[in-house]
Amino acid sequence: MSTLTLPAPAKLNRLLHITGRRPDGYHTLQTLFQIIDLCDQLTLTARDDGVIQLVNRISGVADDDNLIVRAAKLLQQASGTRQGxxxxxxxKLPMGGGLGGGSSDAATTLVGLNTLWQLAFSLDELATLGLQLGADVPVFVHGHSAWAEGVGEQLTSATLDTPWFVIIHPGVSVSTPAVFQDPQLTRDSRPITMARALQGGASEWRNDCETVVKQRYPAIAEALDWLSQHAPSRLTGTGACVFAAFNNAQTAHTVAKAAAPYGSAWVARGLNTSPLHDALGC
Known part of the structure; x- marks a missing residue:
């Protein structure tokens, strides 16, 4: 096997509670990550000269800053392999949309290269490496919808409902650091248990970043307010994407088509197992 073509799926934060702020400036949180079937696609071709080469660059992102290049170099160094x-x-996933695209791309790189290079790292070992690249990388490495705590790295697999989601990207870029530094951000949500979160269900879920983001980005507020007319709607991560769940694909596609004035819209199915792990039999 010299080439693998693998999916890098997106995620939604079905809820996001900010429970505190650590001395190092990072915020503690509780969230429900749900994998969805909207994916980037990554092709990895093994080479024997040790070179890590990216063939299609992202405008404005230097290769050394690209998460998939960083992930490949990190695994190469950790394993000591001479392969490249x-x-x-x-x-396909919008950058800065709150869908975890960059983190998922990095996770697919780690999991895919573990197979391609025949390294036999465990998923736990890969997740530990991935945490160096970003707090969302471990959930994609483990490949299952999950309850997360800490800065998002303390994961417990969760089985969620699997509706059809309408996702709207209003075409603006959200500054995550600015959101987390905003003095109006809620930082003292009372911690709850995973069982209580699941028992409460979607009708009680919220995103603590939403009020600040709506104030700072009117286009997101407009998209969220419009989508809320069709179903309970929320921000994912710090945005810019907003989403709502529907019971059937036909309704979801009708709503997504009507969302055109508010930005790019997609329909995606909620999953509990990552298509990456399905592809590799993890």
């Missing part, structure tokens, strides 16, 4: 890889990324 050529990476080709087909980008």
């Amino acid at each position: 890889v050529t990476l080709a990324l087909e980008k």
Whole structure:
């Protein structure tokens, strides 16, 4: 096996509670990550010269800052392998959308290279490496919808409902650091248990970043208010994407088509197991 083509799925934060702020400036949180079937696609081709090569660059992102290049170099260094890889990324997920695209791309790189290079790292070992790249990387490495705590790295697998989601990207870029530094951000949500969160269900879920983001980005507020007319709607992560769940694909597609004035819209199915792990039999 010299080439693998693998999906890098998106996620939604079905809820996001900010429970505190650590001395180092990072915020503690509780969230429900749900994998969805909207994916980037990554092709990895093994090479024997040790070179990590990216063939299609992202405008404005230097290769050394690209998460898939960083992930490949990190695994290469951790394993001591002399192998290299050529990476080709087909980008479908919007950058800065709150869908975890960059983190998922990095996770697919780690999991895919573990197979391609025949390294036999465990998923736990890969997740520990991935945490160096970003707090959302471990959930994609483990490949299952999950309850998360800490800065998002303390994961417990969760089985969620699997509706059809309408996702709207209003075409603006959200500054995550600015959101978390905003003095109006809620930082003292009372911690709850995973069982209580699941028992409460979607009708009680919220995103603590939403009020600040709506104030700072009117286009997101407009998209969220419009989508809320059709179903309970929330921000994912710090945005810019907003989403709502529907019971059937036909209704979801009708709403997504009508969302055109508010930005780019997609329909995606909620999943509990990552298509990456389905592809590799993890």
